Amino acid sequence: MSDFYSILSQHSWDDIKESIYAKTLVDAKHALHKKEFRTLEDFKALISPAAESLLEEMAQVSRQLTLNRFGNTVQMYVPLYLSNECQNICTYCGFSLHNKIKRTTLTDAQIIKEAEVIKALGYDHVLLVTGEANKAVGVEYLQHSIRLLKPYFANISIEVQPLEQEEYELLIAEGLYAVLVYQETYHEEEYKTHHTKGRKSNYEYRIDTPERLGRAGIHKIGLGCLIGLEDWRTDSFYTAMHLDYLEKKYWQTRYSVSFPRLRPAEGILEPKSVMTDKQLVQLICAYRIFKEDIELSISTRENASFRNNIFRLGITSMSAGSKTNPGGYAVFPEKESLEQFEIDDKRSATEIAEMLKLNGYEAVWKDWDKSLMQPKFTSS
Amino acid sequence: MKASTLKIGDKIFQSRLFTGTGKFSNNDLMEKAIEISESELVTVALKRVNLDDKNDDIIKHLKHSRINLLPNTSGVRTAKEAVFAAQLAREALDTNWVKLEIHPDPRYLLPDPIETLKAAEELVKLGFVVLPYVNADPVLCKRLEEVGVAAVMPLGAAIGSNKGLKTVDMLQIIIEESNVPVVIDAGIGAPSHAAYAMELGADAVLVNTAIAVAKDPVAMAYAFKMAVEAGRLAYEAKLAPIKNKAEASSPLTAFLQ
Numbered sequence: 001m002s003d004f005y006s007i008l009s010q011h012s013w014d015d016i017k018e019s020i021y022a023k024t025l026v027d028a029k030h031a032l033h034k035k036e037f038r039t040l041e042d043f044k045a046l047i048s049p050a051a052e053s054l055l056e057e058m059a060q061v062s063r064q065l066t067l068n069r070f071g072n073t074v075q076m077y078v079p080l081y082l083s084n085e086c087q088n089i090c091t092y093c094g095f096s097l098h099n100k101i102k103r104t105t106l107t108d109a110q111i112i113k114e115a116e117v118i119k120a121l122g123y124d125h126v127l128l129v130t131g132e133a134n135k136a137v138g139v140e141y142l143q144h145s146i147r148l149l150k151p152y153f154a155n156i157s158i159e160v161q162p163l164e165q166e167e168y169e170l171l172i173a174e175g176l177y178a179v180l181v182y183q184e185t186y187h188e189e190e191y192k193t194h195h196t197k198g199r200k201s202n203y204e205y206r207i208d209t210p211e212r213l214g215r216a217g218i219h220k221i222g223l224g225c226l227i228g229l230e231d232w233r234t235d236s237f238y239t240a241m242h243l244d245y246l247e248k249k250y251w252q253t254r255y256s257v258s259f260p261r262l263r264p265a266e267g268i269l270e271p272k273s274v275m276t277d278k279q280l281v282q283l284i285c286a287y288r289i290f291k292e293d294i295e296l297s298i299s300t301r302e303n304a305s306f307r308n309n310i311f312r313l314g315i316t317s318m319s320a321g322s323k324t325n326p327g328g329y330a331v332f333p334e335k336e337s338l339e340q341f342e343i344d345d346k347r348s349a350t351e352i353a354e355m356l357k358l359n360g361y362e363a364v365w366k367d368w369d370k371s372l373m374q375p376k377f378t379s380s
Numbered sequence: 381m382k383a384s385t386l387k388i389g390d391k392i393f394q395s396r397l398f399t400g401t402g403k404f405s406n407n408d409l410m411e412k413a414i415e416i417s418e419s420e421l422v423t424v425a426l427k428r429v430n431l432d433d434k435n436d437d438i439i440k441h442l443k444h445s446r447i448n449l450l451p452n453t454s455g456v457r458t459a460k461e462a463v464f465a466a467q468l469a470r471e472a473l474d475t476n477w478v479k480l481e482i483h484p485d486p487r488y489l490l491p492d493p494i495e496t497l498k499a500a501e502e503l504v505k506l507g508f509v510v511l512p513y514v515n516a517d518p519v520l521c522k523r524l525e526e527v528g529v530a531a532v533m534p535l536g537a538a539i540g541s542n543k544g545l546k547t548v549d550m551l552q553i554i555i556e557e558s559n560v561p562v563v564i565d566a567g568i569g570a571p572s573h574a575a576y577a578m579e580l581g582a583d584a585v586l587v588n589t590a591i592a593v594a595k596d597p598v599a600m601a602y603a604f605k606m607a608v609e610a611g612r613l614a615y616e617a618k619l620a621p622i623k624n625k626a627e628a629s630s631p632l633t634a635f636l637q
Contacts, residue, residue: 068593071405071592071593072404073405247487252457253486254487293487360405369427369429
């Protein structure tokens, strides 16, 4: 049993939920204005319904903290979908096993074709995405893809099936920088109803994934839950608790958090818990105030007007011009039916960079260098 | 009236204000701020530069005869990574100067003293002019001096915190004991902090966030330039001692007159 899983088993979902909803305006004000570092109890207060009336004040504090730490910049990244083959059944995902969509996994030539187009858009940071299909897209395929892509990009991250520690070590040695692995929901029973078949149905293995990544010495871990599956406040609190735990244990790793809200996709369910734009802003500000240094990321799931404003309030990285189908940039640019979810903000990378510039922000395309990576713990 | 110049390695600096290139809203603004600051040593993160690209936008904006580049190794976690990165920077940016930054803790970006000392020793042997970023640890600064660094760069407070000289007591010991220039790096959030550092006898300061994140970075760069000059002149002019009470004469020894 992983350490965090055993910590989780000491908490009851209902008790935590109740304690968040019991926070008062006084608790929220205290959390917002205190001078010392903020605790998980402060985070609860900041995401509580009681803090909703403090949104403008929270935004002001969040903006200042973000500016100090990250300056007038937003990092740009783009997803590159390598495959939509998947053995899992996930109720919310377009790639789910039973969905009757055409399945494809990119070949070497196709990967390079995609890379060239993405590179020409200006990107230097790329996020490789796959479903979970261990035969078609196993660790060897990922290792091979990183090798193919390394000459094109300064920074390579993945969002794929959870792997073993040794497999992560192998990919890190190839130049893997970050792994994004969202728990989807921390509610164990609810998790099982959304992941009924496939390796992803193993809740404990998934929750243990950041731990394996930490042990493998990864540079960055991306956390998050899929907003809409369960009460977003409680799930976000668990995410924050996970983050806090990991930061102390794997202190050389940096962390990012994303806030995917359920989006329409082929054959998926309606959200159980709906989060408004205001609440998403509240959550983003709460994270920033809780952890000044954390990277907060927003994807093209969100609409243009929301994205035009949110980077000022705490977001530090954005994707743009994303395609969520394998081969979407160059190989099969017309086949939107293969996509994982429908994107909302369809503006190009150049348009987003221009929008940022008009607002006094610089789009940062390169903030890493291959030369900074050596296989782990080699200095001694 | 001008304060004395500063020598680090084989270079003479008129300006004792070193600057950085991060966090600006665009590179034009960065260039203007650095220009008005009269800074002659500008640090740039290796990770932000396209080393293969001779027309990299950041580097293009720093091509002034006055400006010396100081590549930094921000992002590395070990001595081995730092040495490798410094070699690449030397090749790509055509300078053997390096600001050695090894901060494995991504939250406070606090420097690792053990890895820093190891890397400094090796880089000096490889012919680099090494300026290590370190905590305000007087013994570590002496150890670094012994392995041949060109200057030491102790922090005033955590990078980007703008808190000022929180480590002032240790900084004073470092300044007193050092045989190499002491550049106070990190934490300087206001021109008054910079002036204070210079009055204490620091040889230079490095300022980035406080300029880049100011509402008007160009005006703030100018303010820092003046503060650093004022602080240094005050140091050289020898500050009058601080006293708790006004004293007109020497009450204890007057009888000797």
